[in-house]
Amino acid sequence: MPDEYEIVYKTYKDLPLSPIAKGKSLVFKTGSWRTMKPKLVLENCKKCGICWKYCPDVSILIVDDYPKIDYNYCKGCGICANECPFDAIVMVEEDSK
Amino acid sequence: MKKVLSGNAAAAYGSKLARAEVISAYPITPQTKIVEKIADLIAVGEFETEFVKVESEHSAMAAAVSASLVGARTFTATSSQGLLLMHEILHWASASRTPIVMVNINRALAPPWSVWADHTDTVAQRDTGWMQFYCESCQEVLDTMLQLYKIAEDKDVMLPAMLSEDAFLLSHTSEIVDMPDQDMVDDFLGSFEPENIMDVDNPMSFGSLSMPHQYFYEFRYKIAEAMEIARSKILEVEKDFEKRFGRSYGGFIDLYRCDDAEIVLVAAGSMSSTIRVAIDELREKGEKIGLARLRVFRPFPIEEFREIAKKAKKIGVLDRSFCFGYEGAFFTEIKSALFDIDERPIVKGYVVGLGGRDVTLDVIHEIIDDCQATTDTRTEPFKWIGLSR
Numbered sequence: 001m002p003d004e005y006e007i008v009y010k011t012y013k014d015l016p017l018s019p020i021a022k023g024k025s026l027v028f029k030t031g032s033w034r035t036m037k038p039k040l041v042l043e044n045c046k047k048c049g050i051c052w053k054y055c056p057d058v059s060i061l062i063v064d065d066y067p068k069i070d071y072n073y074c075k076g077c078g079i080c081a082n083e084c085p086f087d088a089i090v091m092v093e094e095d096s097k
Numbered sequence: 098m099k100k101v102l103s104g105n106a107a108a109a110y111g112s113k114l115a116r117a118e119v120i121s122a123y124p125i126t127p128q129t130k131i132v133e134k135i136a137d138l139i140a141v142g143e144f145e146t147e148f149v150k151v152e153s154e155h156s157a158m159a160a161a162v163s164a165s166l167v168g169a170r171t172f173t174a175t176s177s178q179g180l181l182l183m184h185e186i187l188h189w190a191s192a193s194r195t196p197i198v199m200v201n202i203n204r205a206l207a208p209p210w211s212v213w214a215d216h217t218d219t220v221a222q223r224d225t226g227w228m229q230f231y232c233e234s235c236q237e238v239l240d241t242m243l244q245l246y247k248i249a250e251d252k253d254v255m256l257p258a259m260l261s262e263d264a265f266l267l268s269h270t271s272e273i274v275d276m277p278d279q280d281m282v283d284d285f286l287g288s289f290e291p292e293n294i295m296d297v298d299n300p301m302s303f304g305s306l307s308m309p310h311q312y313f314y315e316f317r318y319k320i321a322e323a324m325e326i327a328r329s330k331i332l333e334v335e336k337d338f339e340k341r342f343g344r345s346y347g348g349f350i351d352l353y354r355c356d357d358a359e360i361v362l363v364a365a366g367s368m369s370s371t372i373r374v375a376i377d378e379l380r381e382k383g384e385k386i387g388l389a390r391l392r393v394f395r396p397f398p399i400e401e402f403r404e405i406a407k408k409a410k411k412i413g414v415l416d417r418s419f420c421f422g423y424e425g426a427f428f429t430e431i432k433s434a435l436f437d438i439d440e441r442p443i444v445k446g447y448v449v450g451l452g453g454r455d456v457t458l459d460v461i462h463e464i465i466d467d468c469q470a471t472t473d474t475r476t477e478p479f480k481w482i483g484l485s486r
Contacts (some may be wrong), residue, residue, distance in 0.1 A: 012315035017194045017255055017293050018166075019316050020301045028305075 031059075034076030036091045038069055044088035051080035051089055102274040104267035107235040108174060108200040108260075109134035110274075111242030113144045114282045115198070117172035118289075119164035121149035121157045126212045127268045128176040128202045154179035158186035158197075165195035166303060168294040170246065173197065176264065177204035177218045184222065190257045191226025191320060193303060196249030196289075197257040198242060199227075203366065203417075204264040205452040213453020214263040216365065217418040219394075220426045226320050228258040228327060229394040231365035233351070235272040238262055240344055243282060247334045250289050253326045264453065266367035277342055285341055324396050331393060349398035350405070351390035354380060358387030360468050361405055363431060364415040365391040368449070368456040372415075375461040386465060391427060399434040406435050411443045413468040417450040424448075424479050445471050446479030454483065 009015050051067050052060045059074035060067050067080075067089075081089040102110065108131045112120060124132045138144035147169075151157045154175050165171045175183060180201050190197055205215035219229060230245065232238045238260065245258040262268050295303065307313040332348045339345035351369075354376055355361055362372055369390040376386045389405055389412075391398070406412065416425025423429060428446030435441050447464050450456040460482055467480065 007312055009312065009315070012312075012318050015312055015315055015319065017319075018303060019192065019305065019307065019312070020293060020303050021305045022301050025302050025305075026300075028302075 029072045031070075031072045031074050034074065034094050036076045036078060037071065037094050038074065038076070038078065038080050038089045039092045040067060040069065041088050041090060042066060044086045046086055046088070048085075050083050050085070054079050054083045098276045098278075099273055100276050101271050102235050102239070103130065103269055103271045104232075104235045104238050104262045105130035105202075105269065106134050106271075107238040107274055108242065108262070109138065110276060111200075111239045112146075112172040112198075113138055114239070114277065114279060115172070115243055115246045115286060116170065116283070116288075117146055117198075118169040119147045119149065119161070120172045121151050121160035121164065122173045123151050123154050123157045123175065123179060125154070125176045125179040127204060127264045128174050128179070128200070130268070131174040131200060131202075154182040155186060158183040158190060161197045161199075162186060162190050162193055162195050163295075165190075165197050165291075166193060166295045168289065168291050170250075170289040171195070171197045172199070174200040174202075176202035177206055177212075180218045180222065181206065184225070187222055187225040187227060187257075189304070192316065194255040194293075194320075194323075195257060196246070196255055196291075198245045198249060199257065199259045200238070200242070201259050201261050202264050202268045203231075203261050211452040212264060214266050214367065215417055215451050215453065216261070217451075219259065219261050220418040220420075222259070223395060223426065226256060226324070227395065228256060228324075228331075229261065230258065231261045231392055231394065232267065233367060233369045233390060235267065235270065236274050236344070237346055238267070239274055239276070240338065240342065241346070243277070243286065244331075244334050244338055246286055246289075247337075248327060248330050250291075251327075251330050252292065254323050254330055255291070256320070256323050256327065261366065263367040275344075281341060285338070328396050331396075346392055347390075348401075349391075349393040350401045351388075351392050352405075353388040353390065355387035355389060355405065355408075357385055358408070359385040359410045360413065360465065361387045361389050361409040361411070362413045362415060362461075362464065362468075363389045363391055363427065364417075365394070365427065366417065368415065368417070368461075371456060371458060372461050375458055375465065378458075379465065384465075394427070397430055397434065402431055402434045403438055406438060406442050409442050411445070411468050411471065413445050413447060413464055415447045415449050415456075415464065417456075419448050419451065428479055443471060443474055445474050448479060448481045449483070 205211035
């Protein structure tokens, strides 16, 4: 994480009132926790947007009508693969291609 | 303007007079009438506020924290099991420094089911970083709510506050309440202008992770410091309130006939009124008894109890709650506050009124008789009064 987003202080008096950090979620990537990851099978995709709607972590974006997975934040929960009626998303091991 | 109000209605009108901007609450007996009265006031167009209907008390408190973080003056109310469901978010509220004001109707915890007066629900929230006040009358409920917004929103305090009233004994008892003019309340309270607010144009993360070497420890110290600052603010606000509205409640402790009292009883909430009657009866006979009504439990009135201990020979502490494996919490804490003084009075504890068991005049007289007879508390530091043995 870049230093500019750290809460820097010398004494407790320098700290803000609430434990707040500037823009932290933009730079603090949380996708490294995965063991499984979703993989798109775009030839099956009907562009229905169900995966986008169900993703609990806003990690599926719609780009040019098709889903795109933001692996910086996806936790690999598998809800998108479970909800897709057309098998256009499958879960694979994190290390597989 | 004078109105006949129950303790519940006084709380609802308190939120209106304070111009609470967001209210999120879930109904629970005996607090339901607060939520209903607020809904009524909104429906007839008398109260302009954002009322958030939630599916649980956990959500009610979470919504209150969020609303407060975006800079809204916030109110909620609950009781008993509902307060316990909020417990996790009570810590979030204090550590996020959101000056939410909450009314809790003191009700027993199940099982067995009981909807009647008992202080265990709020005493169990002692360590959440909330200020805690206990009220005796409907007027005090309304007045204390206004005081609490002023104390909680002080820029050097910024901590949430809960106000407690006894189930039914106060929540459903109607009394004449002097409603202050809106102009006077506006002038007293001003608007809520916090320094840090959640703002979509300036995004920030709230409550993010702190590693052990970072700042968690320091943030806890800041809460401790704010709670100490609250001590002087509570007294300042009480004085200011008295000057403007002509009523006061003694700040931390409401003293009744204590000046020359040899025995001082300590109690919180509605049973204080019964104790006043017992004291008046005994004073007629020349017995020197007084009441120190505990009004503020957090921050704890340490110095105030030391002052009482300088003059009183004996202190009897009534607890409407019990900490299993030890004794009543008020009893423990008063003894702890007196540990460092040179000459300590005899301090004896009394467990009363659990699950709404009536604390009658007879109960109070039994306690006073026991206090008078007690010369040593080593063998029996406290008693359960009226227990069927």
